[in-house]
Every structure is written in structure tokens, then in C-alpha cells.
Amino acid sequence: MAIEDFALMLLTGLVALFLVAVHAQDDQSGFVSIDCGLPQDANYTDAITGINYVSDAGFIGTGVISSAVSAAASQPFKTLRSFPQGTRNCYTLRPSPGKGSKYLIRAGFWYGNYDGKNQLPEFDLYLGVDYWDTVTLNSSSPSSLEIIHVLSSDFLHVCLVNTGRGTPFISTLELRNLNVTMYATTAGSLQTFARLDLGSTSTRPIRYRDDMNDREWTPYNDIANTTAISTSLDVDSTKVFNVFRPPSEVMKTAVVPENARSGLSFSWEAQNLADQFYVYMYFAEVQVLKPNQSRVFEVDLNGELWSGPFAPAYLMAYTVYSPAAEKTRLSYQVVFTQNSNSTLPPLLNAIEIYKVKLILSPQTVDQDVDAIMNVKSTYGVKRNWEGDPCIPQANMWDGLSCSPDSIGTPRIVSLNLSMSGLTGNISSDISGLTMLQTLDLSGNNLSGQVPSFLSQLTFLRVLNLKGNNFTGPLPHELLAKSKDGSLSLIVGGDDKSTSTGNTSDDKKKKKKAVAPLVASILGALTFGVLVVLLIVWMVRRRKQQGPIAKIESQRMLGKEVALELELKSQQFTYSSILKMTNNLKTILGKGGFGTVYLGYKGDCPIAVKMLSPSSVQGYKEFQAEASLLVNVHHKNLTSLVGYCMDGHNLGIIYEYMANGNLANHLSEKSSQNLSWKKRLQIAYDAAQGLEYLHHGCTPPIVHRDIKCTNILLDDNFRAKLADFGLSRIFPVDGSTHVTTVVAGTRGYLDPEYYKSSRLTEKSDVYSFGVVLLEIITGRRALGENDYIHVSKWVSGMLDKGGIGLVVDSRLRGDFNADCAWRGVEVAIACVSPQPTKRPTMTFVVSELKECLMEMMNPPVVQSEDSTRMMSLNLHSSLNPIPR
Incomplete structure (x- = not known):
């Protein structure tokens, strides 16, 4: 069998399977069609569209049912539900399939003077907790809002919000399940701006069953200096595989310029400069061309070649579309130009324009x-x-x-x-x-x-x-x-x-009387048990001859137990601590197990962290941090100056970092803004410290609490990792993970570790990725007033405009765009939900080092870069992200 024949058979088979899938949709299994205000348990099939509608009673528990006054209203618009009570009223739907599925969501409204007030209300529509649009109405005809949205949950909430400009209401609510490959964009949601059927003579929009996805194609013939052409034959969108599947009824008509030399053009205006658009144009030749005729043209968008030159095939639908959002501007103009070798002018059958709508807020689990x-x-x-x-x-x-x-x-x-x-x-x-x-x-x-x-x-x-x-x-x-x-x-x-x-009141009184005594006994027993366990652990660690945990333990006279560190010269009494800190006068901050005070050893400033007497967990953290600081040394880890183990007074003394922690400098309240070069240097320093813990120590150490507050800055803004109280040492048996009680900080905590309790080095990598995003954007891991994680925010901003919208605006554009792209790519790889797809810290250090080397050149301001698009999601692998 010839290769061409085999290919033809294969293509025919694929088309047949595709057609089977198409016809399987005839039963409206992917539809949710709700007639708002229809009596409970009622349903019907609309005579015009053939769509089956059901009552909204099972999707909402509030509102008032009313009948439309207008006799012109089609059946789905004859009833409505209004919401005179409450600010926010919501429909809750659970379509199947749910999470991860793509839906066209359409809300319909027809006021029709149902309340006799003859005053059009205006109110807001929300998708989940995110603003969708403001509903503005026409009293004499129906209005609708559409959005293409990928469900982030099995539940979908559509909410009407009263803004004080009239009573909200709704007539219809419809969901149409779409193929996930249609309208593919990492932006997630596309709001319908226009969907036009050009050259049509229809008096109503083309919908289901002509369009198996029930898109509404509005007849449109208002492009100046054009004339309509058409065919009575069907136009096929399957012979040349077209995932958008424009309906034949739409593709049968087209417009061409009246004067071939004048070309064909149309334009639209954006509401504001931040709006981003995706454009889909549909072409099919609807005229039988003579042997000496040809129709070849190209498409320009705002003076730049957008597509072509190409010649539409006879009666075959062809789609040209935006692979990424178009550059932001206030006005857009599309011009179709006839090729010099063409005898016929360009044509256009249909067009869809969508505006990017960021739906970022996470819903409740x-x-x-x-x-x-x-x-x-x-x-x-x-x-x-x-x-x-x-x-x-x-x-x-x-x-x-x-x-x-x-x-x-x-x-x-x-x-x-x-x-x-x-x-x-x-x-x-x-x-x-x-x-x-x-x-x-x-x-x-x-x-x-x-x-x-x-x-x-x-x-x-x-x-x-x-x-x-x-x-x-x-x-x-x-x-x-x-x-x-x-x-x-x-x-x-x-x-x-x-x-x-x-x-029992009596038992309550007894319990209150006994409680202090029990607490004291339990406290003493707990302390004793901790000491015994610590001694056993240290003996075992010393037998392993590792470089970590060389803390000696010995029992002192009476009931007091003191842990002596190997470096006797670094031990201080509590009285000397009080003298160095002027009786603990100046507080620098609060750490994992106590308060940090400013002190002086001679003329040299120091930081003194004292264990809170009531902190049992802090006692464990003290042991971990003391052992690590004694035996692990690196220029990007805080250095130990000394320690205090005087009775119950336990403390660690380490070098003073004059510029505090990174979080304070990234805060909007900071009086000075970190430059781009300083930010890169800090990220590089912190990455080196973490790389040393992972790959320079034997056995490796996982920090478990990498965050901006645990990155300290010296007087030259060089960074060092601090606060090792939660650190864990990997076993020497070659294990790839340890199972621990989950610990860390919300926003920085590895989701996989949180779910499984399996701690790996990649848990630190995730946390560092969040820190790197904070350094680049100036945003916190989680905002105070929302639940949007910085990684989700970055993804949304890149879809909306480019790197210029991501980098901290306080830099006023003074940054190297290529370095910013590389930094974001590394950070997104670090926060991949799959630990195996996260890079090692060695890779991260290498990438950041290259960024710093690029900074040998003066910072480049690339204003046009704000319009560059990047296809990005949180499942990115280590492959470079296209820019």
C-alpha cells in the first residue's frame, strides 16, 4: 500500500471518529440550560432552538419569580428571577464534567418592564468571587454576557451583586461544555467581545443546532464599503481538521470590498489600555472560481503582517487566530490586502473577538x-x-x-x-x-x-x-x-x-485546683524526657561520625541539666547576656522559639536569641539550631558567636545583620527600595546558602522554613540564611525522603509535603521559588486581604501583558528584562506542583549567577517588553519557557 493511500485512510478514520463524537453531542449532554423563574420541576424544549430548559429552583434558594411583560419575548425570556433582598445572591452549579473542563457560560437578561417601573437596573455579575462584568440593559431586547472559562473546581458560582442602581435579575443561565483545545490560552478566561456572522441575511442569531456548541453568531453587515456574497452549499469544517468548527450556516456567507483596490478593513476600540484581546477569523471560499481567477490576500493588524498570504479553499472552513494575546493598545484595525497575483478581492466570513478576563481567586476546597x-x-x-x-x-x-x-x-x-x-x-x-x-x-x-x-x-x-x-x-x-x-x-x-x-460544677472546681499541679509535674517530666532523648540521639549521631550534632550532654548536680557545646570559649553566662544586651532592652524581632535582642560584644554588635521558658517546641528548635550553627559554616549562613546554657536560660548568639530581614525591605512600608541588582545578588546569596545545605553537607540538610523573614542582610545587603530550628538531617542510608510532622510557613510550604508528610530537598526548592517571585514582584507570598498566591498572580499577569506587569513597579522600569524573564522561569519551575519537575538548587544557583553576569551591562529599560507574551502555567518543566 502506498504511503499516500495509508495516510488518506488514516485521515478518513480520524475524521469518522471525529464525526461520531460530534453527533454524540446531539443529546445536549454537555449543556446546562436554566430558565430562571420557571416553576420548580418544570421543563420544556424551546421551539426555536430545540434546547431543553429546566427550572432554576434547584440551583438557588433566594429571589422572587416574575413574568416578563413583553409579548415579543421568546419562551426562555418569559420568566425571570429578581433579587430585592440581600447584596449578593448566587447560583450554585455542579456541571459534569467538572474541574478542569472548559465551558462557555452565558447569562441572559430581558427587563421587559416586568415590575412596571420602566427603569432599567444596573448591577454587577461575578464568576465565583471574581468580577465578571457590569450588566447594562436594553429595555426592548434581550442582553447577554458570555465568558469561556476553565473550571478550577467542581462547583461554579454565578453571583448577582446589588450596587445600589436597581434590583438585580436574571432570565437565563446557560453552560456549554467545549473541547479543551478550543480557544486555548493560559489566560484561563475569555470574555466575548464580539461574534459576528458577516454577510448574513438572517433575522436572528445562528445558534444550536446549526452550531453544536451553541455559540450565538450575530448577523452583521455594517462594515463600510462591502458587499455580501454567499452559497447555498454546505461549508465543511472537518475535511481540514478545524477544532473551532464554525457552523456551515455562518460560513455560507461572507463580505468582500466593493472596490478591490480599497481593500477590506474593520476596527474596534478597547475600553482601557490594559485590555488584552484574542482574535479568531474564519474564511471559506463560497464562489466557484474560474481557471483564470484567484483569491489570495494577507491580513494586517495595526500595520503589521498578522497572517498570509493565503487562498481560502472552496467550501472548506479555515481559521486564523491569535496564538497569544495581541499587543495592548486603545484601538485595533484589521486590514485585508489583495495579493498582487490575485484577481479577486479578499473576503471574510466570520469573526470572534475575546477580551482576556483574569479569574484568579481560588475557591473553597x-x-x-x-x-x-x-x-x-x-x-x-x-x-x-x-x-x-x-x-x-x-x-x-x-x-x-x-x-x-x-x-x-x-x-x-x-x-x-x-x-x-x-x-x-x-x-x-x-x-x-x-x-x-x-x-x-x-x-x-x-x-x-x-x-x-x-x-x-x-x-x-x-x-x-x-x-x-x-x-x-x-x-x-x-x-x-x-x-x-x-x-x-x-x-x-x-x-x-x-x-x-x-x-459537673464540683469536678470543674477540683479540676481547676489540680490543674496547676498537674501542669508543673507534666512540665518537669516532659523536660526530663526531652533531655534523655536528646542524649540518646547525640550518642547515635556521634557513632555515625557525621559532621552534624556533636553536642555533648551531661547530668549536673541536683535537678539542673545543662547541655555544653564543644566550643567552650563560646559559652556565656546569663548575667553576661544581660550585660551585653543592656538587660534585654532592644528587641530586634521574634524568632521561631523566642525573642531576638540587640547586644554588643565589645564594640561589635551581636544578635541574641533567647528561648522562651514556656516553649517546649522552642526547646527542640534551640537544640537543632545550636547543633547546626556549631558544625556547619558557609558565607551565606548566619555565623555562631556563642551560646548560653545557664540553668533554664538558653540562648544563641550570632552575628548581627545590620539591614535586618529581606521581608522588611520588600514591604511597601519600607523607606528604601531595593535596586534590581541588589535583588539579584540577594537571591543568588540565599540560593548559595541553600545549595550548601543540600549538596555541601554530608548528610544533606533540609531547612524546612525558607522565607523572606529568614533571609538576613548585612550592611552591604549581602544575604545569609537564618533560623535553622526546623531543619532536618537526611539519613545516611541514601533515603530520598524522610517522613516528618509537617512544619513550615503558609504560602511557602510545599503542597506535596503538606499532603504526604514526605520531606525532600525539593520542599526547600519550592519555598525558594516563592521567595524568588517575591523578590522579583515585591508582592507577599499571600496577600493580607486575599487568597491569591504570588505564583498564580504572576501567571495571570504574564498572560495579561508581559514581564513589565510582573516586576515590582517601585523599580520604575529600571531592570534588565532578559534577567527578569530568566528569574521568573526559574521561579515557576521551582514551584511546580510535581517535585520531580523542580530543579536542584545547583541549577538555580547557576541560572542566577548568569543573570548577575548579565548585569555587568547597564540596566536596560524595554518599554515595549510589557507587550511580550509568555505561555506559562504552574506545570512547567525545566525546558525554557517561550518568550
């Missing part, structure tokens, strides 16, 4: 949303429980408290349903709120036995069940947690459950 929605349904909760449970914070559901997890995703940590008239058993759906710390179900009419699954909520610290009608014994696991103090269990009132003992 699906598991929590699932659980709380089920709780709402089970108990029929009537509160302001609309939209996302946790965000925005101003609209957090009543009775809930939320907190971001290690990567900034909101989690429900407190649920208060006291005095809510709840009946029946405690819902098992509560078990899905795995991050709950407080649960208050008091003052209801709950009955049955208290379920044992409550004891499986790992983080639960307060459980209030008082004032219900429970029967039977309390679960043994809950009683055990109550007795060991890990859970405050409150029962009593009308319930008949077996008491835990903490509801």
Missing part, C-alpha cells in the same frame, strides 16, 4: 463545599448561605470561619449552628469538614447517639453539644480526647448522654 452544601440541604438552613462559603471574606457564610491552607486555598475551620432549630441526628456530612477546629451544635433539638466520626476530625479542639436530646453513651474516642485535654467537649442540658465529667 471542593470537599468542604460538598460537605457544607449537604449540611445546608439536610437541615434546611435558612441563612445567607449563597455562593462560595468562605470568600470573599465580607460575604463569608454566617456561622462559618475559614482559614487558608498552606497554598492559600480556603478551608472551613469553624461551624456554629447553635440555636438553629436543627432536628434529627448529627449529619454524617460534617465528617467531610476535615479541617474543623470548632463545632457548635448547642441549643438545638438533635437526637439519637453522638456519632463516633466526630472523634476522627483530627483538628477538632472544641465540640459543643449542650442543650440537645442525645441518648446513649458518648463515644469512647471522644471521651478519651476529652480526658487527655486535646478536645474541649461540652455536653449537658436536656440530653441523656453519659457525662464526660466536665459538666
Whole structure:
């Protein structure tokens, strides 16, 4: 068989499979079509479009149903739902497929003077917690807003927000599942700006079934100095594989210039300079050309060649589109120019223009949303429980408290349903709120036995069940947690459950009297156990002959235990500490296990970190940091000056870093701004220190708490890593990870480590990637008033405009653009969700070193670079990112 024949067979087979997939959509399985205001359980098939509509009653619990007045309204617009109560009312949908799927989302509105006021309202529409657009209306016809959006969650919230300019309402809400390869852009969301069917004589938009994706193609014939041409034959979008699949009815018509020499052109205006657009143009030859005729043309956008020259094929749809967002400007002009060898003028069948819409805010974790929605349904909760449970914070559901997890995703940590008239058993759906710390179900009419699954909520610290009608014994696991103090269990009132003992006033008094004594005994025992364990650990470490942990332990007279470090000359008494610090007068900051004070050893300033007497965890951190500083030395790690182990007074003395920590200098409150060169040098210094811990020590050391506050700057702004209290040493058996209790700082904590407790060197690499992004952008890892992680913000800004929008604006453009691109590429690779795709610190050091070498040339201001686009996502590999 010839290769050409085989290729033809293969192509035919692929086309056949594609057509099967196309026809599989005829059942509208990828559609969600909601007629807002339709009575509950009602549904119908629209006679015009053939689309099946259902009531919105199952998607929202607020609002008032009304009928449209206009007799001209089509069936989906004859009813609507308005929201005279509340500022924010939300539809909650769970389309299938969910997370990661791409949808065309369309909201329809037709005022029709339904309320008799004849005043058009204006209000805002939100997708999740992000602003979508402001709804402005035409009283005599329907209006709609569209957006193409990739779901970041299994849940989708569409919210109407009252802005004080009239009562919000909605007529239809429609979702259309799209092929993920359609309208591909890392921007994530594209808002429809225009979708035009040129040369059409139709009196209504082309929709389903002509377009199996139900896009609305608006007939448009207002391009000046053009004339329409058409065909009665079908135009095929499958013979030449076209993922956009423009409908044949749209492609049958086109416009051409009346005067071939004048060409064909059209333009549009941006609302502001920050707007970014994607353009999709559709071409098909609809005339049978004679042998001596040809139609060849090229397309220019704002004076630059955009595509071509090319000749559209007869009755075959061809799409030319933006691979990245077009350069920002206030006006855009497209010009079609006839090629010198062409006998016919250019044509255009259809066009789509989309505006980039950044939808960045993370939604509450699906598991929590699932659980709380089920709780709402089970108990029929009537509160302001609309939209996302946790965000925005101003609209957090009543009775809930939320907190971001290690990567900034909101989690429900407190649920208060006291005095809510709840009946029946405690819902098992509560078990899905795995991050709950407080649960208050008091003052209801709950009955049955208290379920044992409550004891499986790992983080639960307060459980209030008082004032219900429970029967039977309390679960043994809950009683055990109550007795060991890990859970405050409150029962009593009308319930008949077996008491835990903490509801008796007498026992409470006894408990209060005994508590100080018990605490003292436990404190002494804990301290003793820690010392014994430390001695055993040190002996084992010395047998391994590693360079770390050469701390000697010995028992002193009486009950006092002191740990002596090898370097006797570096040991200081507590009285000398007081003298050096002027009685601990000047506080420099607060560290992991205590307070840091300014002191002087002679004329040389020093920093003295003293352990808080009440910090048991701090005692462990003191041991770790002391052992590491004694035995590990590098120019980019803080140096040990001495230590204090005088009775219960424990402290570490290290070199004073005159310019404090990096976080203070990146803060907007900082009086001086770090230059671009200083930022690169700091990043390089910190990377070298971390590389030494990973690759210069045997066995390797993982810092576990890399963040800007733990990067200190000397008087020349050279950086050193500090605060080694959480550091962990890898075993000498060649293991690639150790399993530990998760520790670190929110925003910098490796998501994979957080989920698995498996600590690797790549956990530090993730944290350093976040630090590098902070250095470049001047933004915090997580903002104070939002949950947007700096990595997500950077990705969104690059999609929107380029490197100029990412680099800290306080630099006023005084930076090297190539270095900035390289720095961002390295940082994004570091924060890859997959540890195996993160680089080593050796690679990071090499890249940053090259950046510094480039700085031998004067900084280059590249104003035009703000329009360069970079295709970027958080799953980037180590391959260079295209610029």
C-alpha cells in the first residue's frame, strides 16, 4: 500500500471518529440550560432552538419569580428571577464534567418592564468571587454576557451583586461544555467581545443546532464599503481538521470590498489600555472560481503582517487566530490586502473577538463545599448561605470561619449552628469538614447517639453539644480526647448522654485546683524526657561520625541539666547576656522559639536569641539550631558567636545583620527600595546558602522554613540564611525522603509535603521559588486581604501583558528584562506542583549567577517588553519557557 493511500485512510478514520463524537453531542449532554423563574420541576424544549430548559429552583434558594411583560419575548425570556433582598445572591452549579473542563457560560437578561417601573437596573455579575462584568440593559431586547472559562473546581458560582442602581435579575443561565483545545490560552478566561456572522441575511442569531456548541453568531453587515456574497452549499469544517468548527450556516456567507483596490478593513476600540484581546477569523471560499481567477490576500493588524498570504479553499472552513494575546493598545484595525497575483478581492466570513478576563481567586476546597452544601440541604438552613462559603471574606457564610491552607486555598475551620432549630441526628456530612477546629451544635433539638466520626476530625479542639436530646453513651474516642485535654467537649442540658465529667460544677472546681499541679509535674517530666532523648540521639549521631550534632550532654548536680557545646570559649553566662544586651532592652524581632535582642560584644554588635521558658517546641528548635550553627559554616549562613546554657536560660548568639530581614525591605512600608541588582545578588546569596545545605553537607540538610523573614542582610545587603530550628538531617542510608510532622510557613510550604508528610530537598526548592517571585514582584507570598498566591498572580499577569506587569513597579522600569524573564522561569519551575519537575538548587544557583553576569551591562529599560507574551502555567518543566 502506498504511503499516500495509508495516510488518506488514516485521515478518513480520524475524521469518522471525529464525526461520531460530534453527533454524540446531539443529546445536549454537555449543556446546562436554566430558565430562571420557571416553576420548580418544570421543563420544556424551546421551539426555536430545540434546547431543553429546566427550572432554576434547584440551583438557588433566594429571589422572587416574575413574568416578563413583553409579548415579543421568546419562551426562555418569559420568566425571570429578581433579587430585592440581600447584596449578593448566587447560583450554585455542579456541571459534569467538572474541574478542569472548559465551558462557555452565558447569562441572559430581558427587563421587559416586568415590575412596571420602566427603569432599567444596573448591577454587577461575578464568576465565583471574581468580577465578571457590569450588566447594562436594553429595555426592548434581550442582553447577554458570555465568558469561556476553565473550571478550577467542581462547583461554579454565578453571583448577582446589588450596587445600589436597581434590583438585580436574571432570565437565563446557560453552560456549554467545549473541547479543551478550543480557544486555548493560559489566560484561563475569555470574555466575548464580539461574534459576528458577516454577510448574513438572517433575522436572528445562528445558534444550536446549526452550531453544536451553541455559540450565538450575530448577523452583521455594517462594515463600510462591502458587499455580501454567499452559497447555498454546505461549508465543511472537518475535511481540514478545524477544532473551532464554525457552523456551515455562518460560513455560507461572507463580505468582500466593493472596490478591490480599497481593500477590506474593520476596527474596534478597547475600553482601557490594559485590555488584552484574542482574535479568531474564519474564511471559506463560497464562489466557484474560474481557471483564470484567484483569491489570495494577507491580513494586517495595526500595520503589521498578522497572517498570509493565503487562498481560502472552496467550501472548506479555515481559521486564523491569535496564538497569544495581541499587543495592548486603545484601538485595533484589521486590514485585508489583495495579493498582487490575485484577481479577486479578499473576503471574510466570520469573526470572534475575546477580551482576556483574569479569574484568579481560588475557591473553597471542593470537599468542604460538598460537605457544607449537604449540611445546608439536610437541615434546611435558612441563612445567607449563597455562593462560595468562605470568600470573599465580607460575604463569608454566617456561622462559618475559614482559614487558608498552606497554598492559600480556603478551608472551613469553624461551624456554629447553635440555636438553629436543627432536628434529627448529627449529619454524617460534617465528617467531610476535615479541617474543623470548632463545632457548635448547642441549643438545638438533635437526637439519637453522638456519632463516633466526630472523634476522627483530627483538628477538632472544641465540640459543643449542650442543650440537645442525645441518648446513649458518648463515644469512647471522644471521651478519651476529652480526658487527655486535646478536645474541649461540652455536653449537658436536656440530653441523656453519659457525662464526660466536665459538666459537673464540683469536678470543674477540683479540676481547676489540680490543674496547676498537674501542669508543673507534666512540665518537669516532659523536660526530663526531652533531655534523655536528646542524649540518646547525640550518642547515635556521634557513632555515625557525621559532621552534624556533636553536642555533648551531661547530668549536673541536683535537678539542673545543662547541655555544653564543644566550643567552650563560646559559652556565656546569663548575667553576661544581660550585660551585653543592656538587660534585654532592644528587641530586634521574634524568632521561631523566642525573642531576638540587640547586644554588643565589645564594640561589635551581636544578635541574641533567647528561648522562651514556656516553649517546649522552642526547646527542640534551640537544640537543632545550636547543633547546626556549631558544625556547619558557609558565607551565606548566619555565623555562631556563642551560646548560653545557664540553668533554664538558653540562648544563641550570632552575628548581627545590620539591614535586618529581606521581608522588611520588600514591604511597601519600607523607606528604601531595593535596586534590581541588589535583588539579584540577594537571591543568588540565599540560593548559595541553600545549595550548601543540600549538596555541601554530608548528610544533606533540609531547612524546612525558607522565607523572606529568614533571609538576613548585612550592611552591604549581602544575604545569609537564618533560623535553622526546623531543619532536618537526611539519613545516611541514601533515603530520598524522610517522613516528618509537617512544619513550615503558609504560602511557602510545599503542597506535596503538606499532603504526604514526605520531606525532600525539593520542599526547600519550592519555598525558594516563592521567595524568588517575591523578590522579583515585591508582592507577599499571600496577600493580607486575599487568597491569591504570588505564583498564580504572576501567571495571570504574564498572560495579561508581559514581564513589565510582573516586576515590582517601585523599580520604575529600571531592570534588565532578559534577567527578569530568566528569574521568573526559574521561579515557576521551582514551584511546580510535581517535585520531580523542580530543579536542584545547583541549577538555580547557576541560572542566577548568569543573570548577575548579565548585569555587568547597564540596566536596560524595554518599554515595549510589557507587550511580550509568555505561555506559562504552574506545570512547567525545566525546558525554557517561550518568550
